[in-house]
Amino acid sequence: MRPPRRTWLIREDGGIVPTLAIGNAKTWLEMADRVIIEVNGWHTTELEGIHDIWSGDRETGGRIPALGWAGERIGDAVLRVAPEKVAAVVRTDEGDLGQSFRAVPDAALIAGHIVEFLKHEVARGRLPATLPPLQSGVGNIANAVMTALADAPFTDLTAYTEVIQDGMLDMVRSGKMRVVSGASLYLSREQAAAANADMAFLRPHLLLRQQEVSNNPAVVRGLNCIAMNAGIEADIYGNVNSSRVMGSRVQNGIGGSGDFARSALLSIFMLPSVARGGSISSIVPMVSHVDNINQDVHVLVTERGLADLRGLSARQRARVIAENCAHPDFRPRLRDYMARAQSLGGGDTPHLLGEALSWHQRFIETGSMRL
Known part of the structure; x- marks a missing residue:
């Protein structure tokens, strides 16, 4: 016909x-x-x-x-x-506005930690060599991770995600990625023009679906996706704030991170260890807002290192996150906070409620979390 x-x-x-x-x-x-x-x-x-x-x-x-x-x-x-x-x-006849992706300091280090972790998981037989479908959140760090994966020793990759960024299309062009499924393309102006020009080549490798399908938890679980999402801050027990600075100012929406994190085979959250030129620690005693609870966070990564939280108790998670992910300038204070909270008993997740959010309050009052 x-x-x-x-x-x-x-x-x-x-x-x-x-x-x-x-x-x-x-x-x-x-x-x-x-x-x-x-x-x-x-x-x-x-x-x-x-x-x-x-x-x-x-x-x-x-x-x-x-x-x-x-x-x-x-x-x-x-x-x-x-x-x-x-x-x-x-x-x-107007093209899309196009997004602006900028180089994030230490993003390559974050990406490198994730690549090494995935290689480690493959070497020990916990992941297949081609990796399960990848999901990547929106932003500069997520895009940097895709760029790093393009140079990693993984081939025949697939992606099942919500938003498709520049890095995934580069992987398709290089032959690293067979197919990318998502709900939208979120591209830089240059990448959007390039995609428009070579869509005949890209078409067999792209699928755009409605969000009821792209973000469906049952589909994500059935495909055993690896979810990689960005956070604003994380606390010592692994809870992640993805959307609100200092608990109230909206930085961005939660997007589909919750859909994927809860259902993924492996849920990774990534963020720089400090912000605002080092005046803010992204690893804090207690997050000022919770988007993704610690049960949905399997791995936490900053440029300082990676914390594999699977199978750990809350107190063990606190130690691993502080030692592996926190910036050295803030690490001694996290150790001190944990020691004093645990000395008072504190149950499963020891906290000093009078101090738990004092780091944020200090920033609001002085412009820095530093003492």
Whole structure:
């Protein structure tokens, strides 16, 4: 059968070819009373075919079929909307705004610790040589980790993630990664233009799905994903704050990190040991806000080192995190805090509640966590 023709990114049969993201678009189209469709001529028509939009939720009661691997297709290549809902179709030729990824001091060290850890796990038979599907959070450090993996001795990799950044496309181009599945592409301006130019090459290696599928915990668990997400701060017991500076100012959303961390085979959180030129310790006695609880954090990494927390008691986790991940300028105070908290009994996770957040309070009052 002859495939339906399309005018830019709307097919003759009414199918809408999304551009670089799906996210919740399918749900919005179903729930909206009126819809305005933007047809963007900047994007290449070679985009048709990278999307996999599952529409079986009505037939299955929302039960997503199990995926055999990250590149398996379970849906259609287009979005659909009832024609009577369409209020207007507008035309633009404007490219995506593009993201700006900057070099983060010591990001390469963080990435190096993760690569060495994964090599160690493979050598001991706990991970296959090709690695399970990788999930990577958004940001400069996550992008640096992907860059480091491009030079690591792993081949035939796959990714099952929410947001696809520059580093993963570079791995596809180098032949390191077979397929990348996500809900959106979050690219620098230069990478977006490059992807637009060589989409015919990238298309067999890319899958964009709606978030109900890309972030579905059952799918993540079934694929045994390795989740790698960034944090703002972590405490000595492994709780991670991913979203709020000093407990209140929103730095970013939690995104899909919770979806992946809870269900992953291996959940890694990464962050620099200090911030604001060393005035803030990212390893603290107690986080000022909790996004990911310690039970969902298997590995914690800073440029100072890596803490494998699996199988450790809370007190053991505290020692390993302080010694391996904290900056040397703050490490003695963490040791002192733990010793005094434990000397008072303190149960499973000893704390001095009058001091637990004093580091944050000192920063608010003086501009530094340092004494």
